[in-house]
Amino acid sequence: MTIKPSRQMLVPLIIATTLFMENLDSTVLATALPTIAQALNTSPLHLNLAITSYLFSLAVFIPISGWLADRFGARLIFRLAIVIFMAGSVLCGLGQSLTGFVLARLFQGLGGAMMVPVGRLVLMRSVERHELVRAMAYLTFPALIGPVIGPPLGGFLVTYVSWHWIFWINIPIGLLGLVLATLFIEDVRDSTVRPFDFRGFCLTGLGFTGLIFGFEAIGRGLISQSIVNALLIGGAASLLLYVLHARRRLYPVIDLSLLQIGTFRAGVIGGFLFRCAVGATPFLLPMMLQLGFGLSAFTSGSLTFASAAGAMLMKLTAGRILRRFGFRQVLVANALISAAFILVNGLFRPETPGLLILTVLLIGGFFRSLQFTSINSLTVAEVPRDRLSQATSFSAIAQQLSLSFGVGIGALSLHLTLAARSGGQIRADSFLIPFLTVGLIAAFSALVYLRLPANAGSEVTGHAALGKAKQDG
Template sequence: MRQVRLLPLIIATALFMENMDSTVISTSLPMIAQDLGTDAIALKLALTSYLISLAIFIPISGWVADKYGSRTIFTAAIGVFMAGSLACAAANSLEWFVIARFLQGMGGAMMVPVGRLVLLRSVPRNEVVQALATLTIPALIGPVVGPPLGGFITTYFHWRWIFFINIPIGILGIVLATMFVPNVREEDTPPLDIAGFLLSGIGLALLMLGLASGGRHLIPEAISLGCVVIGTLCVVAYVWHAKRTPYPVLRLDLLKVPTFRVSVFGGSLFRIGIGAIPFLLPLMLQIGFGLSPVASGSLTFIAAVGALFMKTMAKRILERFGFRRVLVINAFIGAAFVAFNGLFTPSTPHWLIMIVLLIGGCFRSLQFTSLNAIAYAEVSKRDMSYATSLSSAAQQVALSIGVAFGAYVVEAAAHWDGRTALVAADFGPAFWAVAMVSALSGFAFMRLEPSAGAEMSGHRAVERKPPATGLGDGTTNLSEEVERR
C-alpha cells in the first residue's frame, strides 16, 4: 500500500523534469534564437522536433514496457532524456538544437507514458482521478518554477545552463524508480508490429515536420508540402494496415470505446489551442512587448500556479457535476481565456495579465485532469498500454499542430501588413484562431452520455452491466448504467 501511494510522486519526478524543461525553453526562445543566429519563429522547429520524436516512439512505449518491464524502460528513458539535455546545452546551430530536442523526445516518449501506465495498472479505478491529480501536482511545480528560473538564468547567466537543471532531477528519478517502481511486464507479449511502427512513425513525423517547417525556415516550401503529402499517405496506409494485422502498434479499434473516442478527438481539438500558448505567449511578451526573459517568466509562471490549485479541487468538482458537464462547459471557458491573451497590449497592467493567466490555468488544468481520466473509464487493464500509447500519440500531434498553426497565423499577420519583423499586433489573431479550434471541442464532448465515467468521478451511484465492447482480455468493462436519483 505504501508503495502504491508513493508511485504518483515518483512518476511525477519525470513529469516534473519534462514540464520544467519545456517551460524553461519557451521562456528562453528569443535569446536562444539570437545566439544561434536565427529568428525566434524558426525555433518552432525545436519545439515540434521534440513532439515529432514523441509521436514516433510513443506508439511502441506500451509494447516495450510490456516486453522488457516498466521499471527498466522508465529508468532508461530518463537516462536518454538527460543525454538529450546535454546535447541541447552543447548546440551551436539551429540544426543541432533541433536534433538534440529530437533525442530528448525519444526519452520523453517512453518516460511519461510508461510512468502513467504503471500508475493506471497499480491504482484501483475509483482512485484513478485522485492518483492522476497527485501525479500532476508535483509535476506542475515545474511550470511554476520553470519560467522565472529560465528567465533568470537566461538574463543573468547563459541559456545553456537551463539544460543542466535536468541532470540532478533525472538522477533522483532513476534512484527512486529503481527502489519503488514495480517492474511489471506481460508474459504473452505479442510480436512488435514493425510495418505499423514504420508507417505510423514516418507518417506522423513527416506530417508534423511539414506543418512545422512551412514558411521560410530550414527547408524549402516545396519540401514542406511534400512532407505533408507523403506523411498523410503513410497515415492513411497505416489505417488500412491496422485493420488487417492482429497486433497493430496503435490499436485504432479502441476508438470504438465511446469515452476513449471522445477523449481523443475532443481532447485533440482542445489541445491545439492550448499547445500554442507556451510558444506564442513568451514571444509576444518579449518580442512584442519588449520584456526581458526574467520579466516574461515572472508573468507566465502564474498559469501553472492556477493549474496547481485546481488539481486539489478537480475530484470534488467531477463528483458534483460529472465528466460530461465539466468537459462541455469548461471547453468554452478554457477557449475564452486563450482568446483573452490576444487582447493584451504593451500597456496592459501586469497584474491584469497575471489574473487572466491564473484563472485560465485553473480551467485548463481541470480540463486536462478530466480528459486524462475519462479516456480510461471503459478501457480494460489488459488494453491499458495500447490506450495510453494511442492517447499520448494523439496528444503530441495536437500540440504540434497547435504550435505550427499559431506560428503560421503570426507570420501571416505580419506578412499581411508587409512586415518581416514581428510586432505585438501580430499575436492577437493567432490567439483568437487557436482559441476557436479549442472551442470546437465543446461540441465533441456533448456526445458523451451523462453517465460517462461515473465510476471514476463518483458523480452517480452505478450498477454493473455486461461489457459494451469486445475489446481487451474479456474482463468486465467499466461502462456503467447510471441510476436516476
C-alpha cells in the same frame, strides 16, 4: 498486478518526478526561445523547430513504449528513458548551431517518448479504477511545480547566467527519479507480450514525419513548396496505408479499434483539439511579452508562471467538481471558458497592468488544468485493464501530435499576420489573430463532449452514485 495500498499513492509521486523534469524543460525553453535564437543566429520563428522536433520525436517513438515496457519490464524502460532524457539535455546545452540543437532535441524526445507514457502505464496498472482521479491528481500536482518555477527560472538563467543551464538543471532531477524508481517502483509488465508490429511502426513514423514537418514548413520559405507538398502528401498516404494495415493486423502498433470505446474516442479527439490551442500558448505568449512588449526574459517568465500556479490550485478541487457534475458537463462548459481565456491573451498590450495579466493567466490556468485532468481521466475511464498499454500509447501519441500541430498553427498564424499587417516586424498587436485562431480551436472541442452520455465515466468520478444517493435520501 496491484501494488499494496500503502504504496499506491507513492507511485504517482515518483512518476511525477519525471513529469516535473519534462514540464520544467518545456516551460523553461519557451521562455528562453528568443534568447537562444539570438545566440544561434536564427529567427525565433525558425527556432520553433526545437519545440516541434521534440514533439515529433515523441510522436514517432511513443507507439513502441508500451510494447517495450511489456517486453523488458516497465521499471527497466522507465529508468532507461530517464538516462536518455538526461543525455539529450546535456547535448542541448552544448548546442552551437540550429541543426545541432534540433538534433539534440530529437534525441531528448526519444527519452521523453518512453519516460512519461511508461510512467503513466505503471500508474494505471498499480491503482484501482475508483482511485484513478485521485492518483492522477497526485501525479500531476508535483509535476505542475515545473511550469510554475520554469518561466521565472528560465528567465533568470538566460538573463543573468547562460541559456545552456536551462538544460543542465535536468541532471540532478533525473538522478533523483532514477534512485526513487529503483527503490520503490515494482517491475510491472503484461503477462502476454504481443508481437511487435514493425511495418506499422515504419508507416506511422513516415506518416508523422511528413505531416509534422510539412505542416511546420507551410508558408515559411524554409524549403521549396514542392518539398512541402511532397511531405504532406507522403505523410497522409503513409497514415492511410497504416489504417488499412491495422485492420488486418491482430496486434497493430497503434490499436485503432480503441476508438470504438466512446469515452476513449471523445478523450482523444476532443483532447486533440483542446491541446492544439494550449500547445500554441507557451510558444506565442513569451514571444509576445518579449518581442512585442519589449520585456526581459526574466520579467516575462515572472508573468507566465501564473498559468501553472492556477493549475496547481485546481488539483485540490478536480475530484469534487467531477463527482458533482460528471465528465460531460465539466468538459463542455470548461472548454468554452478555457477558450475564452486563451483568446484574452491576444488582447494584452504593453500598457496592460502586470497584475491584470497575472490574474487572467492564473484563472485561465485553473480552468485549463481542470480540462486536462478531466480529459486524461475520461480517456482511460472505460478501457479494459488488458488494453491499458495500447490505450496509453495511443492517447500519448495524440497528445504529442496535438501539441506539435498547436505550435505549428500558432507559428503559421503569426507568420501570416506579420506578412499581411506589419511587413514582417513583430509588434504588440501582432498576436491577436494567432490567439483568436487557437482559442476557436479549443472552443470546437466542446462539440465532441456534447455527444457523451450524462453518466460517461461514472465509475471513475462517482457522479452517478452521488446522484443516486441524493435520490435515495
